[in-house]
Amino acid sequence: MEALRVLELYSGIGGMHYALKQSGISAQVVAAIDINTTANQVYRHNFPDTPLWNRTIEGISLDEFNTLHFDMILMSPPCQPFTRQGLQRGIADPRTKSFLYILNLLPRLSQLPRFILLENVKGFETSSARQCLVEMLTECGYTFQEVMASPTTVGIPNSRLRYFLMAKISTQVLCSQSKDFQTLLIPAKIESSVEPTQSNPLRPVSALTREEEMEDHVLYKLETTNDAQRKMNQNSDLTVRQIHDFLEPQENINMDQYFVPSEVLLRYALILDIVKPTCRRSICFTKGYGRYVEGTGSVLQCCLETEIESVFKNLDQLLEEEKVQQLLRLKLRYFTPKEVANIMGFPESFLPSACCVFQVTSCQVIFTSAPKLSMSCQVCPHFSRHVCPPSSRQVCPPSSRQVISTPCPVFSRSVCHEAHPPRSLQRRKRLQNRKSKTEKTEAATKYLTANCKFMDNIIHGDVVLADREFDIRELIALVGAEVFYPAFRKGMEQLAAAEVEETRKIMTLKIHDERVHNWN
Structure with missing residues (x-):
């Protein structure tokens, strides 16, 4: 059978490409298209042989699409117009323009693709964009099936409810269509999770608000009996694997870099979603993970001897310093990039080296204070140390300062441990504070x-x-x-x-x- 020619729109970091490979279908991605330069660096690192177009979809003409002669389209359009916590403006949102352009262009192709696969967030299924999609598919003679699915349905301990549409243009019927939209959807377990809001991403939920919304009694950590029962049911589902199956070996992790900071614990501990390695649940990880708190992803409890209830009971009656010491007993940390990738279903080979490509290169530093050290190193944002480039991965050159080269377990590069003078540490802290303020400003300007x-x-x-x-x-x-x-x-x-x-x-x-x- 001849390999399918696949066009990957909104390709991101290549999640759909990997899913296509793991499906066992004989296929070749003839072009991947995305405008996010950061994501494109990761994609290019993992799929160097795939043509990658760093262009807007609206800027690609009908003739250019026709030259690709593709049999299948994979796409995951921007989800912001459909998220439950957003404005849900649908096709009135300018971020749907590229998707509407595709719907307008598809019927005019010299040859219609045989298959279409689309993924998006919960909320797309009731949007005006979905209605436009269905009308186009019907007019072009496609049969299609829509499903709502979460990773928990395939044994992965993460709640990420998503909409999928599979369309096929053929005499064979993929599914018997019904006028009733609900009959087209395969039922999925609805998993509640809180999504962050850009206007106030770190806003704590008050106990009063939660009590008004839920009549049952609050136990601790702003958690009600219903919340506790739901989590207990999720952790009792033996069809879902435990979180420890997706964790990195402890000896491969520099734990100090991933522990939740004391200031975050003090201010937002009550809204953190805490899981243990033995749990069979976690909430959806978003791009705000590690920067924002509420609804961006779970944190891991490393000290299993400490009971969560004992830590949060009467916590509000303690002084700030006592609160911090009490919360530190849990040893809460963020999941590492590799662990998040594991939970997302990426293969073992995917993230480590690719993460170096897009997270390290933006922080290049050249040492000028040490005359014997003329090489260019880079600051790894996860380790706050200097990461040697590939050309000097094995051994760092000698310098007037003491430099010890050790392999970085997460990024597969050498990490140089240096003894920086106090002034250097103060300067680094000032730069970090400045970078944090800049990131907050950028988030605000993008939201506005x-x-x-x-x-x-x-x-x-x-x-x-x-x-x-x-x-x-x-x-x-x-x-x-x-x-x-x-x-x-x-x-x-x-x-x-x-x-x-x-x-x-x-x-x-x-x-x-x-x-x-x-x-x-």
């Missing part, structure tokens, strides 16, 4: 840009002028536009001649725009 009416006025081909603090390139690219940032000196004495000319053009346009608005 996405949720104000500004995006409704942006169309394909527009150029948006933004200040350098507004890192909204990915958001603007979703609608086929681009962002232009004015040049700045970056520590140089003056701008380059080309940058001066570009800045002059921008200022001319800005002055003209202000005059027009003043006249009107």
Whole structure:
């Protein structure tokens, strides 16, 4: 049988590509398309032979799609317009423009793909976008099946309820369609989980609010009898594997880097979802894991001798320092990137080296204070140490300072342990605080840009002028536009001649725009 030619839209880090490989189907991904440069680096590292297009979908013409001659489409469109905690604007959200472009383009292809697989969040099944999809499939002669499924249904201890649609254009019927949408859905266990809100991602849930929502008695940790019973039922499901099956060996983990900080424990301990290695449940991991608290993923209790109930009983009556000491008894830590990848179903070979590619390269540091150490090292964000590049992975060159090279168990690179003077440590702490503030600012600007009416006025081909603090390139690219940032000196004495000319053009346009608005 000839291998299927597959087009992978919104390819991300390659989850669907791996699922395709593990399915055993003879297939070749002829092109993967995504605009996220970080995800593309990971994808390219894991699938170096797959053509990867770093382009907006709306910017790809019908003729270009026709040249691919694909038999199958895999896609997972942006989920923000459909999430339960979002605005749920559906096709009115500008982030659905690329998906609507696909629906408009598909019927005009020279040859319709034989198969389509789509994945999205719970909420898509009731959206206007789903209605547009179904209408297109029906008009083109596809038969399709829709299911709601969670990893727990296949034995993985993680609650991540998702919508899947499988469509086939053939004389054979994939499923008998019904006018009643609900009959098309395979029932799935509904698992409640709290999703973070961008407006207030670290907002603790008050006991009063929970009591108003649930009439049963609060036991401890803002947990009701219903909550406790639900978790007990999940942990009793023997069809689901235990969490310890997905954990890294303890000797391979630098635990100090993953323990939940004391300030987070003190402020948000009551809303942390705590699991043990013997548990058969965890909540959905999101991209905010480790940065935000509520609903972004579970944390692991390492000290199994300590009972959670004994720690949280009467916790509110203790002083702050006593609270911290009480909570530290649990030894709570975040799951490592490798462990999250395991729970997500990625194969053993997937994450470690790829994680180095996209999380390390943005923090390059060159030592200038040590004359004998001229190599360029990089700061690993998970270990806060210098990670040697591949060319010097085995042995670090000699230096005037003591450098010990040891293999990094998670990232498969050498980690140089150095004795930094106090001033260096203070400088590193200042840089970390500055980076944290920058990340919070970026999150706020992205949220404001996405949720104000500004995006409704942006169309394909527009150029948006933004200040350098507004890192909204990915958001603007979703609608086929681009962002232009004015040049700045970056520590140089003056701008380059080309940058001066570009800045002059921008200022001319800005002055003209202000005059027009003043006249009107």
